Amino acid sequence: MAAETSGAPTSFERGGWGWLFQRITAAFLIVVLAFHFFLLHFYHHAYEITFAGTSARMSQVGYFATMWLFLVTATFHGVNGIYNAMVNQGIKGIQKRAAQGILGLAGVLLVVQGTRVALAMTDLV
Amino acid sequence: MSTQVPEQEAEAESSAEAEADASAESPQDKRMAKKAEAASYRDAQKKAQEEIEAAERSVQLKVFRYDPEVEGKQEPRFDEFHVPFTKGMTVLDALMYARDHYDPSLTFRHSCRQAVCGSDAMFVNGQQRLCCKTQMSDLDWPVRVEPLPHQDVVKDLVVDMQHFYDQMHSVEPYFQGDENAPSGEEQKQTRENREKIKMSTRCIWCGACMSSCNIAAGDNEYLGPAAINKAYRFYMDEREDQEELEEHRLRILEQEHGVWRCQTQFSCTEVCPKDIPLTEHIQELKREAVKNNLKFW
Amino acid sequence: MSQSYNRGLVEDFGRWKEFQAGMWAWIFHKFTGWILVGYLFTHIAVLSTATTGAETYTQTLQSLESIFIVRILEIGLLSTAVFHILNGTRLLLVDLGIGLGSQDKSFYASLVLTGAIVVASVPTFLAGLGGGA
Amino acid sequence: MYEHDVIVVGGGGAGLRAAIAAHEEGADVAIVTKLHPVRSHTGAAEGGINAALREGDDWELHAYDTMKGSDYLGDAPAVETLAQDAPEEVIQIEHWGMPFSREDDGTVSQRPFGGLSFPRTTYAGAETGHHLLHTMYEQVVKRGIEVYDEWYVQDVAVTDEDDPSERTCHGCVAMDIKTGEIAGFKAKNGVILATGGPGQAFDHTTNAVANTGDGYAIAYRAGVPLEDMEFVQFHPTTLPSTGVLISEGVRGEGGILYNADGERFMFEHGYANNEGELASRDVVSRAELTEVNEGRGFEDEYVMLDMRHLGEERIMDRLENILHLAEDFEGVDGLVEPMPVKPGQHYQMGGVETDENGHTCIEGLYAAGETACVSVHGANRLGGNALPELIVFGARAGKHAAGADMGEPKIETGERGDIEYDDTEMPVQPGEAGISGAGGETAAADGGAVTQDPTAVVEREVEAERERVEEMLSKEEGVKHSQIRERLQKTMTQNVNVFREEEGVKQALRDIRDIREAYEDVYVEDPSRTFNTDLQHTIETRNLIDIAETIAMGALVRDEFRGAHWRKEHQERKDEEWLKHTLIGWHDGEPQVFFRPVILEGENKTYEPKERSY
Numbered sequence A: 001m002a003a004e005t006s007g008a009p010t011s012f013e014r015g016g017w018g019w020l021f022q023r024i025t026a027a028f029l030i031v032v033l034a035f036h037f038f039l040l041h042f043y044h045h046a047y048e049i050t051f052a053g054t055s056a057r058m059s060q061v062g063y064f065a066t067m068w069l070f071l072v073t074a075t076f077h078g079v080n081g082i083y084n085a086m087v088n089q090g091i092k093g094i095q096k097r098a099a100q101g102i103l104g105l106a107g108v109l110l111v112v113q114g115t116r117v118a119l120a121m122t123d124l125v
Numbered sequence B: 001m002s003t004q005v006p007e008q009e010a011e012a013e014s015s016a017e018a019e020a021d022a023s024a025e026s027p028q029d030k031r032m033a034k035k036a037e038a039a040s041y042r043d044a045q046k047k048a049q050e051e052i053e054a055a056e057r058s059v060q061l062k063v064f065r066y067d068p069e070v071e072g073k074q075e076p077r078f079d080e081f082h083v084p085f086t087k088g089m090t091v092l093d094a095l096m097y098a099r100d101h102y103d104p105s106l107t108f109r110h111s112c113r114q115a116v117c118g119s120d121a122m123f124v125n126g127q128q129r130l131c132c133k134t135q136m137s138d139l140d141w142p143v144r145v146e147p148l149p150h151q152d153v154v155k156d157l158v159v160d161m162q163h164f165y166d167q168m169h170s171v172e173p174y175f176q177g178d179e180n181a182p183s184g185e186e187q188k189q190t191r192e193n194r195e196k197i198k199m200s201t202r203c204i205w206c207g208a209c210m211s212s213c214n215i216a217a218g219d220n221e222y223l224g225p226a227a228i229n230k231a232y233r234f235y236m237d238e239r240e241d242q243e244e245l246e247e248h249r250l251r252i253l254e255q256e257h258g259v260w261r262c263q264t265q266f267s268c269t270e271v272c273p274k275d276i277p278l279t280e281h282i283q284e285l286k287r288e289a290v291k292n293n294l295k296f297w
Numbered sequence C: 001m002s003q004s005y006n007r008g009l010v011e012d013f014g015r016w017k018e019f020q021a022g023m024w025a026w027i028f029h030k031f032t033g034w035i036l037v038g039y040l041f042t043h044i045a046v047l048s049t050a051t052t053g054a055e056t057y058t059q060t061l062q063s064l065e066s067i068f069i070v071r072i073l074e075i076g077l078l079s080t081a082v083f084h085i086l087n088g089t090r091l092l093l094v095d096l097g098i099g100l101g102s103q104d105k106s107f108y109a110s111l112v113l114t115g116a117i118v119v120a121s122v123p124t125f126l127a128g129l130g131g132g133a
Numbered sequence D: 001m002y003e004h005d006v007i008v009v010g011g012g013g014a015g016l017r018a019a020i021a022a023h024e025e026g027a028d029v030a031i032v033t034k035l036h037p038v039r040s041h042t043g044a045a046e047g048g049i050n051a052a053l054r055e056g057d058d059w060e061l062h063a064y065d066t067m068k069g070s071d072y073l074g075d076a077p078a079v080e081t082l083a084q085d086a087p088e089e090v091i092q093i094e095h096w097g098m099p100f101s102r103e104d105d106g107t108v109s110q111r112p113f114g115g116l117s118f119p120r121t122t123y124a125g126a127e128t129g130h131h132l133l134h135t136m137y138e139q140v141v142k143r144g145i146e147v148y149d150e151w152y153v154q155d156v157a158v159t160d161e162d163d164p165s166e167r168t169c170h171g172c173v174a175m176d177i178k179t180g181e182i183a184g185f186k187a188k189n190g191v192i193l194a195t196g197g198p199g200q201a202f203d204h205t206t207n208a209v210a211n212t213g214d215g216y217a218i219a220y221r222a223g224v225p226l227e228d229m230e231f232v233q234f235h236p237t238t239l240p241s242t243g244v245l246i247s248e249g250v251r252g253e254g255g256i257l258y259n260a261d262g263e264r265f266m267f268e269h270g271y272a273n274n275e276g277e278l279a280s281r282d283v284v285s286r287a288e289l290t291e292v293n294e295g296r297g298f299e300d301e302y303v304m305l306d307m308r309h310l311g312e313e314r315i316m317d318r319l320e321n322i323l324h325l326a327e328d329f330e331g332v333d334g335l336v337e338p339m340p341v342k343p344g345q346h347y348q349m350g351g352v353e354t355d356e357n358g359h360t361c362i363e364g365l366y367a368a369g370e371t372a373c374v375s376v377h378g379a380n381r382l383g384g385n386a387l388p389e390l391i392v393f394g395a396r397a398g399k400h401a402a403g404a405d406m407g408e409p410k411i412e413t414g415e416r417g418d419i420e421y422d423d424t425e426m427p428v429q430p431g432e433a434g435i436s437g438a439g440g441e442t443a444a445a446d447g448g449a450v451t452q453d454p455t456a457v458v459e460r461e462v463e464a465e466r467e468r469v470e471e472m473l474s475k476e477e478g479v480k481h482s483q484i485r486e487r488l489q490k491t492m493t494q495n496v497n498v499f500r501e502e503e504g505v506k507q508a509l510r511d512i513r514d515i516r517e518a519y520e521d522v523y524v525e526d527p528s529r530t531f532n533t534d535l536q537h538t539i540e541t542r543n544l545i546d547i548a549e550t551i552a553m554g555a556l557v558r559d560e561f562r563g564a565h566w567r568k569e570h571q572e573r574k575d576e577e578w579l580k581h582t583l584i585g586w587h588d589g590e591p592q593v594f595f596r597p598v599i600l601e602g603e604n605k606t607y608e609p610k611e612r613s614y
């Protein structure tokens, strides 16, 4: 899955995959982000959050999967969004490759770290 | 002043000019010096003064001035002109008045005076507008006129359109339908299809859209709204019906600096003097490109 | 070409007074997007305390939540997210070719709705302040 | 020096078509144009292109209508060629993707037009010219034809034999407007002048600011006669401040004209008791001017065209674009107020004398489009006949210049054949505008050693033009060209417009002489070489002076009423005397008027002059 994040910029070159995925992830994020906010600020209250509560939620497979997908799509969406913004500013050559590398790497690290955190929140490991 | 010409550019231009003009350099220099002093619009100016007094109102124009060659104009500046206002006066009329009565060196492109030649798109009160199609009475006075942003200034209000033309030419802007259509007989086209492409065929190459688009300003390779619209005009024309050709047109459009760069800013659509729904056309092509890609998935 | 010859920020922020709806929407969307990315990284960093132990995690979160300024920042985050979602929805519709004619109205609607949702949420976001920790 | 087989001067409809044709013949062709091609005034044409495409119509009917419309001053071979070639050319343009309006069955739409016996005007909305221009420019891009845009052509390079018919054209001289560089363009095969109309000779015109008749003046000074210059079409309904055309459709739908006294003058002053506002263009134009001259105009300038009574629904349905025009260019809302209108110069029927292949009497020099006078329009052009002229004769000129064998032309050119010289006395000596001693002598005038080497001919001309420009730029004070141009336009509009009285025309000729003298003092204020429009307009003004003079001379000589040419003292058509073309040739720096009979014998029939009534 990390491959998808770092691969995004190149797939963008061929046709509009980047563009399309940006939209698809956006559509997914609308739902999940709203859900996330609602759950953790309105249903539960942020100041009442405890590890136990988090862990209880994260140990449900459905919730875990949703959150993990949230992480991946948000990362892709965010990183790809920034990359696009940079291309729109006309970066090319070295600069462009550097942007691809750095953003790709940041994306991978974020997903890896996020996954580790998520796993730590469960009682699965 | 927000509109700046960096110095090295002015130098580059004038040295190029000096080269081109090497043979005639000394008389040219002399003339420059002398003419700088000679201000001989006396009678014209007097006449203009009378007209201003006669007219009920006069409008103040602030016009961007720059000439790579002329001393005093190499550093861009704004000149003010007071022009007698008459009903129905357009920005172009006012500029022509200022040129013919005050300063013949005031330079701008114009020709048809009826919004078909696309020569006189300029930056008027902070928006790209076609001067001949803009009524003075619709603007806040004083009226500030500048050359189109994001393009090199050649002189005063004249910008270099080459980049715009290059982008237009890069989308193969010509009909490539059936080479062997029977001679003496027209190709058929439905009314609906002609209606579909109608707006897109109205473009007069004024460059206003391109100048207003922030993405085009940042990414020089971006095809830009006008060129994409031109491609739309052919892509949607049912007389160009071979599948291969459609693929080919899409490939040009879906390159990295093609349709994907558009961020739906809508500035292009706002400024187009021909009311072409540019954003809509670009969006439609994005969807076409996606559909086309999914087909081969 | 425009890059080799920069006449200053002709169409950029120096001209903000002349921007129109579509342009503002673009700027705001960009701005909110970047904030969200920034937050995503921060968020994962904060949550990383979970890897060191349950206690640290609970502690960190609750003490953060007890700081007034954090609550304010959260409201800011909410407005950012809500605007990005609403305008993102607007953009998705535009991509589908829906409502291009009223793109300016839908942008204003996003703004107003964002404002309304945020205002309505303020009590919830400030609830339990001082009492919780 | 640049070199090509064929050089086309001008990127309007005629120029583009010529370039494509020459390219298809295999020639290396380049277009040199002072405006980028898509900025040409062909883009302003609204109405349509006449071509006999359908069952029930044929080229002979088209030719007949055209001949009748021309008031029997068109040459039959030219008229018939136009009618014969137009259908194929129109279909060709369709094959190039022109977005014509369509019928339900998908075929190209046609509509009725004034003076046509069949609805044969093909059109593309109300912007036919725009689409025609762009479609052809696209083909030029496709073929990779070289375009030197924003290059101003100052003159052609022609050898200097005494008799113009023995001269050869080897190229032209142009100035790169952006840099001020003056360069030679050598043409191995030929130069085609397609520079459009001369509307700027009048102060109120539907023509563009760039329509300064350069091609006419250039050809004229090189020794090609100008033909039928007195025939100038004036359109009765143009907006006063810009000259933008308000189409006949408004009157067709029932719009009315009234004067400052609120009178519906077409009836109340008896100009056209039956037809009223719908009388032909020249009648309405004259009526409007009479009203204004007699003090019943608004602001001494215009009359009102009112369509409010038609009701919003009908206006929106059929005349919507008129509302936009009035709003955008005059600041008037046609739904709530009447629109000011006045007559404006619209089209020049006369022009550079050519045969059916666009060839002038000078070897290698061609003309096409409005600039040329093959003589299809004669004394009056029918609506929708100019655009087919562009593509038909543009293509023929291009082909011929590229070396295609087109057969022997039937139309004769130059001071040859059946001509007679005129002896009308001019009130003043006509002549040539220019700055004395500034390399002003043309090849024709300087009569020096006869050079035959093409390169040398071009180089000599380049030198002369450089000198001229240098001289103009170095002058430090004098008169501004805009003042001179204004005087010229005023006198032309005053004296040589729809109304022509002997004394007035003579006055115009006297004024033109004074103006020419004033031009000796002209100076260019702007010292820059970069995009010096002041310099360019100053050169253009000289061309306008020369052309205006030919128009006035023709108007004085022709003492009859034919087509667009009306003479107060002679209000009838005189077929006995005047079935002939007026030609004005350049004789050692002096214009000479001569005549050539009209050719009325067509391929299958002879066109007998009949009363022109519709």
Ligand SMILES: Cc1cc2nc3c(=O)[nH]c(=O)nc-3n(C[C@H](O)[C@H](O)[C@H](O)COP(=O)(O)OP(=O)(O)OC[C@H]3O[C@@H](n4cnc5c(N)ncnc54)[C@H](O)[C@@H]3O)c2cc1C
Binding pocket: D009, D010, D011, D012, D013, D014, D015, D032, D033, D034, D035, D036, D037, D039, D040, D041, D042, D043, D044, D045, D046, D047, D048, D049, D050, D128, D129, D151, D152, D153, D154, D194, D195, D196, D197, D206, D207, D208, D210, D211, D214, D215, D245, D346, D347, D368, D369, D370, D371, D383, D384, D385, D386, D387, D388, D390
């Ligand atoms: C408002 C209006 C409506 C009309 N409607 C119709 C209609 O419905 N149907 C119809 O048949 N006709 C119509 N006409 C007439 C017709 O449009 C014109 O006669 C025709 O377009 C002229 O085309 P052209 O190619 O000769 O010249 P233009 O299109 O004027 O082109 C002239 C070209 O020459 C170039 N040029 C000029 N001088 C120089 C120079 N010194 N050096 C280099 N280049 C030069 C210019 O840059 C330009 O590219 C209309 C005319 C007008 C004004």
Ligand code: HEM
Binding pocket: A022, A023, A026, A027, A029, A030, A031, A033, A034, A074, A075, A077, A078, A079, A080, A081, A082, A084, A085, B262, B263, B264, C029, C030, C031, C032, C033, C034, C036, C037, C040, C084, C085, C088, C089, C091, C092
């Ligand atoms: C919740 C629903 C979301 C929707 C509907 C949404 C929608 C969109 C859309 C459509 C774009 C593309 C704009 C364009 O290319 O024209 C975009 C850009 C972007 N989004 Fe989102 N987004 C959402 C959530 C997020 C989240 C959670 C983040 C942060 C991780 C984020 C960060 C970004 C960034 C950085 C951009 C690029 C902005 C720029 O152009 O500079 N978005 N968003």
Ligand code: SF4
Binding pocket: B202, B203, B204, B205, B206, B207, B208, B209, B210, B225, B226, B229, B271, B272, B273, B274, B275, B276, B278
């Ligand atoms: S699309 Fe509109 S704004 Fe852009 S060049 Fe064409 S006419 Fe001008």
Ligand code: F3S
Binding pocket: B212, B213, B214, B215, B216, B224, B225, B261, B262, B263, B264, B265, B266, B267, B268, B269, B278, B279, B282
């Ligand atoms: S302004 Fe630019 S971003 Fe797209 S909608 Fe127009 S091309």
Ligand code: FES
Binding pocket: B110, B111, B112, B113, B114, B115, B116, B117, B118, B119, B120, B130, B131, B132, B133
């Ligand atoms: S002058 Fe031609 S578009 Fe304005």
